[in-house]
Amino acid sequence: MSGLLRRAALGLLAGAALLLAGCASPQLAPQKEEVSASVWHGRMALQVEDQPSQSFSAGFELRGRAEQGELTLYNPLGGTLAALQWAPGSATLRSGNEVKQFDSIDALVAGATGTAIPVASLFDWLAGSNTPVTGWEADLSQLPQGRLRARRVAPPPAADLRVALDK
Numbered sequence: 100m101s102g103l104l105r106r107a108a109l110g111l112l113a114g115a116a117l118l119l120a121g122c123a124s125p126q127l128a129p130q131k132e133e134v135s136a137s138v139w140h141g142r143m144a145l146q147v148e149d150q151p152s153q154s155f156s157a158g159f160e161l162r163g164r165a166e167q168g169e170l171t172l173y174n175p176l177g178g179t180l181a182a183l184q185w186a187p188g189s190a191t192l193r194s195g196n197e198v199k200q201f202d203s204i205d206a207l208v209a210g211a212t213g214t215a216i217p218v219a220s221l222f223d224w225l226a227g228s229n230t231p232v233t234g235w236e237a238d239l240s241q242l243p244q245g246r247l248r249a250r251r252v253a254p255p256p257a258a259d260l261r262v263a264l265d266k
Contacts, residue, residue: 137226138162141245141264149256165204165222183207224249 144156157180158173166187172180181194185204192199192207201207204218223230229239234253241247245264251257 137164139264141262143263144261146259147256148258165219168204 139161140159142156142158144154146152146154158175158177160169160171160173162169163185168185170183172182174180181192183193183204184191185207188202190201190204190207192201199207199210201210208218217232217235220230220232220235224237224239227242229237235249235251237247237249239247245266247260247262247264249260249262251260
């Protein structure tokens with residue numbers, strides 16, 4: 100996997116984890132379907148305690164829900180680092196000129212980062228429901244201030260995510 104795609108994959112991990120940020124008041128945006136979806140904006144930082152340790156930070160915009168959505172990651176100047184789109188039966192990761200296809204958002208996350216992320220539970224957390232997930236410890240105590248910290252403790256590698264939502 101190329102360096103840029105690997106950074107985008109880390110961004111995906113961070114982006115998926117950013118969904119933990121549950122207390123922000125989401126704006127509703129219309130979808131093609133009748134069901135509306137939420138939109139979140141902010142910044143995130145992720146450190147993966149692997150060999151070697153890896154870190155990533157980016158701005159983000161998240162639209163949708165666990166079943167269907169889009170996540171765009173931005174550099175500090177506002178340029179797009181990666182764009183992810185998913186729907187039932189397919190998921191796409193675009194980074195620069197590279198495009199990777201997967202059968203699902205879970206497969207995209209696992210293939211891109213080497214580990215599974217509970218995407219559906221992350222959306223629950225974003226909606227303010229502290230759904231327990233094996234291996235994850237989410238600190239939702241600062242959600243009223245738009246801040247979240249979540250740690251993946253199992254399986255290895257451990258990961259530390261910090262999210263700040265735009266108000």
